[in-house]
Amino acid sequence: MESLTFCQTEGVDAYIPDIQFRKRDERFADRDRFKGGRQKEAPFSLTDFMFDPDRQRYLCPQGRELTLHARSQRNRYRIYDVYHARPQDCAACPLRERCLSKPSASRRYLSVPTTQPPNLLDEMKAKIDSPQGKKIYARRLAMVEPVFANICVHKHMNRFTLRSKAKVDVQWRLYALVHNIGKICVFGTLN
Ligand code: SF4
Structure with missing residues (x-):
């Protein structure tokens, strides 16, 4: 988010993808085809849980209830309501491996983003996905x-060995100079 704010202040038209951007891009739908071994099924995400408006609870893929654990929890740049399942339900669940964050976790926590206006991250996602x-x-x-x-x-x-934007800028230009001299040596003259 800091880098996005910086680019906005400096007027830089940046394209900075988030780590999930390939998952949203249909061109990468079969990106795991070259991975060897048994393909793991995708972990359950929020869309795999159903909200029950009458009881104000979520139902997991096994039909177990997740009740409200905490409201308005800030995690980085978003605010979430957090629901959780009962440990006794998850302990005996055949879908544990696909549902829990790690094998030793005792129960499933589900973070549900509250309604918020789009922030810079949302705007960048839309830009990258266009x-x-x-x-x-x-x-x-x-x-x-x-x-x-x-x-x-x-x-x-x-790595940069200097501090401050001005000095790092000079160091980066020197690196670029070395790169360009290398290209000239290999590929010929400047014209
Ligand atoms: S691990 Fe828990 S929350 Fe996940 S599917 Fe099983 S019972 Fe439901």
């Missing part, structure tokens, strides 16, 4: 990633 956003981000793979890979992995210039 046809234009997908096109622009795809170009990064070909144009930007090889540069970072060369600078960080091949040239081992993988």
